[in-house]
Amino acid sequence: MAASAPHRHQTVHRRQEVKERPEAKERPVEPLRHAMRPVHDAASSATHRARELDNFTLTAYSLDYHSTGKWPSSPGYGITASGKRAAVGRTVAVDPSVIPIGTKLMIEGVGVRIAEDTGGAVKGRHIDILLPSEAAAYQFGVKRHVRVYVEEMSK
DSSP, rough: OOOOOHHHHHEEETOOOOEOOOOOOOOOOOOTTTTOOEEEEEETTEEEEEEEEEEEEEEOOOHHHHHHHHTTTSSTTTBBSSSSSSTTTTTTETTTTTTTEEEOEEETTEEEEEEOOTTOOOOOSEEEOOOHHHHHHHHOOOOEEEEEEOOOOOO
């Protein structure tokens, strides 16, 4: 009788014993758990007071039809979930259950941005950065394990 192949979440050991591997669990997001500290932003050569959130996956989008599903003549074209007009160099889309809308972020290698928008594919530790064109968004690609900080609020 032939031995059956192990399932994809099982490991076969030398004695042909099959043991279950524990599933990888995603850590819960605790956005403001770290203390404030100075953070150097290489993109702008500035130092900011910020709290580290975690490592995020970055992608990019533009205001074209392929990214937003809206034409320039469409109602609401260029208007973010916050109600503000989207601006390159300022606007990013986030999952509001992880990063609240209106939060000022310092994204390593990108610079300071404001969480102003949401997106259908932006879930969990994912940030979508607004760029000026579809070509620029494709060229940006996907960047994983990028540090993101919440900028200190001025009182």
